[in-house]
Amino acid sequence: MRWPCVIGSPAKATIPLSSNVPNSLAKFRLGVWLVIGGYALWFVSALLSRTLPASHPEHAAAYAVYVSPWAITLVYTLALVEMLVAMRPLARGDRWAYLAALLPVLLVGIPRVTSDPRCFASLFSEHGCHTFLASMVLILVGLLLIAPAMFARRRA
Numbered sequence: 182m183r184w185p186c187v188i189g190s191p192a193k194a195t196i197p198l199s200s201n202v203p204n205s206l207a208k209f210r211l212g213v214w215l216v217i218g219g220y221a222l223w224f225v226s227a228l229l230s231r232t233l234p235a236s237h238p239e240h241a242a243a244y245a246v247y248v249s250p251w252a253i254t255l256v257y258t259l260a261l262v263e264m265l266v267a268m269r270p271l272a273r274g275d276r277w278a279y280l281a282a283l284l285p286v287l288l289v290g291i292p293r294v295t296s297d298p299r300c301f302a303s304l305f306s307e308h309g310c311h312t313f314l315a316s317m318v319l320i321l322v323g324l325l326l327i328a329p330a331m332f333a334r335r336r337a
Contacts, residue, residue, distance in 0.1 A: 209330045215323030216267040216282055222316035224260035227253050229312065247297060247310075259285055271327070279331050283324055290317045 230248045246252065263285055270278035293313065294300050300310045 205330055208326045212323040212326030213267055213272045215319050215326065216271065217264055217323075219316045219319030219321075219323060220260045220263040220267065222312060222319060224257060224264075226310075226312035226316060227256040227260065247293070247299075256289075259289065274331060276331060279324065279327065282320070286317055286320055 231253065263282060266278050266281050271282055290313075293310070294317070297310050300314065
């Protein structure tokens with residue numbers, strides 16, 4: 182059964198759903214919005230990272246590689262492209278868009294979490310990459326909510 186899924190103007194989509202249509206539709210919509218919100222938070226995190234070196238000059242050497250103009254521009258571009266992918270193709274139920282939304286988490290998120298010393302900082306005593314980690318959690322939770330509807334067995 183296909184059910185119209187209106188994420189927001191102009192993104193209109195139809196997705197295959199389980200027999201529990203309203204619950205499945207709500208989870209799918211929530212998942213798409215969480216992915217969009219996660220990538221928006223990732224964009225804001227990169228935007229705010231430009232102000233951090235001025236407020237904490239004692240740690241400037243440790244995170245200089247993460248706030249260089251090239252790295253920040255790359256994050257801006259990737260986050261904006263991923264928001265566009267989530268708004269249209271992912272909301273429409275295209276399977277390639279699911280992989281496209283997951284790849285930045287795997288290719289950028291995991292290496293950053295394992296190599297950025299700020300990600301291992303205490304939540305209460307030091308500033309870290311907490312906004313970045315929150316964006317990764319939002320994206321992953323959103324993709325988990327989308328997965329059942331996206332990869333449900335299609336009936337002919």
